[in-house]
Amino acid sequence: MPxxxxxxxxxxxxxRDEFAVYMALVHETDMSWVFDGRAIPALHMLPIIGRxxxxxxxxxxxxxxxxxxxxxxxxxxVVEPPGSGKTTLLQYFYEWLLGRASYYWKNWANAFxxxxxxxxxxxxxxxxxxxxxxxxxxxxxxxxxxxxxxAKDEKWADGxxxxxxxxxxxxxxxxxxxxxxxxGARLNFMGQDDLIKQEEAEEKRSGLDTEIxxxxxWIAGTAMTRLxxxxxxAWMNATRWMEGDPPGWAERQxxxxxxxxxxxxxxxxxxxxxxxxxxxxxxxxxxxxNPVLFSLVWQGEVMPQEGxxxxxxxxxxxxxxxxxxxxxxxxxxxxTAGTRNPRSDYTAGWTMIVT
Numbered sequence: 001m002p003x004x005x006x007x008x009x010x011x012x013x014x015x016r017d018e019f020a021v022y023m024a025l026v027h028e029t030d031m032s033w034v035f036d037g038r039a040i041p042a043l044h045m046l047p048i049i050g051r052x053x054x055x056x057x058x059x060x061x062x063x064x065x066x067x068x069x070x071x072x073x074x075x076x077x078v079v080e081p082p083g084s085g086k087t088t089l090l091q092y093f094y095e096w097l098l099g100r101a102s103y104y105w106k107n108w109a110n111a112f113x114x115x116x117x118x119x120x121x122x123x124x125x126x127x128x129x130x131x132x133x134x135x136x137x138x139x140x141x142x143x144x145x146x147x148x149x150x151a152k153d154e155k156w157a158d159g160x161x162x163x164x165x166x167x168x169x170x171x172x173x174x175x176x177x178x179x180x181x182x183x184g185a186r187l188n189f190m191g192q193d194d195l196i197k198q199e200e201a202e203e204k205r206s207g208l209d210t211e212i213x214x215x216x217x218w219i220a221g222t223a224m225t226r227l228x229x230x231x232x233x234a235w236m237n238a239t240r241w242m243e244g245d246p247p248g249w250a251e252r253q254x255x256x257x258x259x260x261x262x263x264x265x266x267x268x269x270x271x272x273x274x275x276x277x278x279x280x281x282x283x284x285x286x287x288x289x290n291p292v293l294f295s296l297v298w299q300g301e302v303m304p305q306e307g308x309x310x311x312x313x314x315x316x317x318x319x320x321x322x323x324x325x326x327x328x329x330x331x332x333x334x335x336t337a338g339t340r341n342p343r344s345d346y347t348a349g350w351t352m353i354v355t
């Protein structure tokens with residue numbers, strides 16, 4: 001990019017207030033054959049970007065923010081397939097939200113605070129590094145938000161950093177692994193990015209002890225307490241693995257949920273959610289190889305741990321055959337526990353009369 005960049009006042013105003021325009025002006029992608037490599041949002045990203053636009057207004061108390069203040073619906077859970085760009089969007093959103101705060105708030109440097117939480121500290125630090133690099137080195141960002149500058153005379157580490165003018169005790173941005181210490185009493189925005197891993201969900205389904213319950217308890221009992229301002233918002237990115245995972249918890253709490261399916265239907269025809277990245281044939285092949293895993297990971301469709309097809313509440317109990325019914329078949333089934341492992345399930349059996 002050239003060292004000197006000139007935009008019209010109208011273009012700058014649009015980029016400050018429209019997240020999609022900000023992305024296209026400030027960032028490039030690794031897909032040089034699409035939109036000349038500019039970060040113009042793919043179609044599947046538009047519902048998420050629209051929601052981020054609203055969340056920004058809630059946090060900054062603009063637009064229709066009063067309709068959401070203090071309500072649990074201000075928090076957002078996004079369920080998407082792996083590789084859909086949700087973490088990258090969150091990175092861009094941190095940058096843009098901070099920039100908008102610098103433009104619309106008077107005491108923004110002291111009053112505005114964010115945190116990013118990931119499954120591991122390493123992943124959290126990687127995203128923080130990317131946000132810092134935009135603030136430090138991106139000339140278009142400098143034109144858009146000239147007040148946002150790093151306070152390198154203060155702490156400017158990936159784990160936590162401040163912008164110039166922040167003289168408060170709390171960092172502007174902090175990055176933590178799940179269940180880590182979040183500094184300060186209040187945040188304006190918190191991102192929670194893929195907090196559990198596939199192997200943990202598989203271990204949980206096998207009856208092994210995992211940290212999943214502890215992570216959910218930490219979200220509810222620690223992380224969310226940092227968002228006590230009526231306009232403070234949480235954003236959760238996730239892939240669904242099981243009923244008792246963090247996005248399942250968020251949905252039960254009443255968070256606004258966006259679910260993106262990898263294979264979508266349009267007038268009875270299947271199509272890929274992102275054909276430039278994931279051709280339909282590849283997705284169909286993945287579905288054929290492992291339908292259950294595909295439903296979870298790529299479609300966001302959670303199947304219960306206690307049974308893929310049947311649940312106890314699906315069955316009625318009778319003391320006698322209904323009047324007029326005729327016995328057709330008697331079916332016996334056994335699931336034996338052929339192991340000495342004390343953690344194994346019991347041998348189970350059932351008999352069914354088909355009428």
